[in-house]
Amino acid sequence: MDVLITGANRGLGAGFVRHYLQAGDSVWACYRNDMGELSSIHSERLHPIHWNVATDLEPRGELPGMLDLLINNAGIYGPGKDGQSLKNVTAEAMLEVFNVDCVGPLRVVKHLRQRLSGGATIANISSKMGSSGDNSSGGTYAYRAAKAGLVIVSRSMAVDLSKDGVRVITLHPGWVQTDMTHQTGLIDIETSVAGMSRVIERVDEYEAGSFVAFDGKVVPY
Numbered sequence: 001m002d003v004l005i006t007g008a009n010r011g012l013g014a015g016f017v018r019h020y021l022q023a024g025d026s027v028w029a030c031y032r033n034d035m036g037e038l039s040s041i042h043s044e045r046l047h048p049i050h051w052n053v054a055t056d057l058e059p060r061g062e063l064p065g066m067l068d069l070l071i072n073n074a075g076i077y078g079p080g081k082d083g084q085s086l087k088n089v090t091a092e093a094m095l096e097v098f099n100v101d102c103v104g105p106l107r108v109v110k111h112l113r114q115r116l117s118g119g120a121t122i123a124n125i126s127s128k129m130g131s132s133g134d135n136s137s138g139g140t141y142a143y144r145a146a147k148a149g150l151v152i153v154s155r156s157m158a159v160d161l162s163k164d165g166v167r168v169i170t171l172h173p174g175w176v177q178t179d180m181t182h183q184t185g186l187i188d189i190e191t192s193v194a195g196m197s198r199v200i201e202r203v204d205e206y207e208a209g210s211f212v213a214f215d216g217k218v219v220p221y
């Protein structure tokens with residue numbers, strides 16, 4: 001398969017890169033600043049691409065001809081601690097996180113639209129934090145709103161692209177030991193990536209645009 005992954009220089013993105021390279025696939029791995037973990041992966045099937053999904057700037061690097069799988073993984077949490085409380089959250093923080101986490105995947109899909117073959121899959125990495133049904137603790141305005149927006153955007157993509165045979169799924173990785181969680185997650189990157197890639201393989205078993213966790217369970221939103 002030909003696979004493109006955004007935010008691939010560390011965390012879950014780098015985990016996806018290792019997973020698909022190990023499976024024998026060709027991987028276009030996107031990074032916004034430095035190559036990070038990609039520098040230490042030596043494979044002829046690895047194609048690094050410089051791509052900041054928060055801007056409309058053209059990606060730099062050779063894009064694949066046709067893609068079988070696109071993983072919109074790049075994301076930010078936004079201000080930590082109580083920086084996203086009702087008292088402290090700012091319009092600027094709301095817009096910054098929305099731009100990366102919700103508009104970013106849309107930008108990437110619009111850019112790669114003509115390279116998505118019939119039978120291709122788009123996996124948009126959201127979060128249970130974007131589920132209204134799962135929100136009993138409040139707060140975290142910017143991240144929750146941006147990830148909820150992505151669920152909706154993803155569903156529209158699923159409807160619009162189904163006529164071209166492109167499948168779209170939204171994923172929740174679990175709470176994972178990465179920089180985003182300050183390594184405090186409940187599961188490691190390998191477990192999360194193995195689970196999410198199993199869901200991607202079984203995409204046809206889910207309704208188009210479903211929101212599914214790494215363990216295969218549908219997330220109510």
Ligand SMILES: NC(=O)c1ccc[n+]([C@@H]2O[C@H](COP(=O)([O-])OP(=O)(O)OC[C@H]3O[C@@H](n4cnc5c(N)ncnc54)[C@H](OP(=O)(O)O)[C@@H]3O)[C@@H](O)[C@H]2O)c1
Nearest residue numbers: 007011012032052053054073074075127175176178179180
């Ligand atoms: N970890 C969890 O428990 C968890 C739970 C639910 C959902 N998620 C979601 O899973 C995805 C991956 O999270 P993670 O835990 O691996 O986070 P992470 O360790 O913080 O990594 C985030 C990645 O996204 C990249 N990125 C951020 N802004 C970008 C931009 N504008 N353009 C391109 N790349 C950008 C980062 O690049 P730089 O190195 O340049 O910053 C980095 O590669 C995110 O969408 C996150 O919201 C994670």
